Amino acid sequence: MSKFSIYTASEVARRNGSMSGKETDASDEQWIVSQANFYRNSDLNAAKSWLLVGRSLFPRNFHIQVGSELVAVLASPAVQSAFSSARRNHFPADT
Numbered sequence: 001m002s003k004f005s006i007y008t009a010s011e012v013a014r015r016n017g018s019m020s021g022k023e024t025d026a027s028d029e030q031w032i033v034s035q036a037n038f039y040r041n042s043d044l045n046a047a048k049s050w051l052l053v054g055r056s057l058f059p060r061n062f063h064i065q066v067g068s069e070l071v072a073v074l075a076s077p078a079v080q081s082a083f084s085s086a087r088r089n090h091f092p093a094d095t
Contacts, residue, residue: 029054029061036067044075 032054039046048071054064073079 029058029064032057033063033067036071040071040074044071047071048075 032050036047036050036054039050048068051064051068051071054061055068058064
């Protein structure tokens with residue numbers, strides 16, 4: 001008997017207390033997408049990492065594929081420059 005155990009993402013989340021209520025019934029794919037969505041606005045690299053793991057584990061899952069494309073679009077230089085110019089126009093520097 002091995003002293004190491006393999007747990008699914010949902011089991012790990014339940015043990016750590018990071019999921020509650022209906023979310024505990026989520027599949028592993030849904031849990032990975034929800035983690036990526038949580039980090040999408042604050043840390044794109046973390047969101048990309050979650051989706052990379054998801055694409056490695058579940059390469060045919062539609063939600064993971066769509067999430068990966070969405071994060072790729074949000075991380076593109078054109079979108080980033082549009083956000084920064086909109087921020088500059090909306091919040092001009094105090095002079």
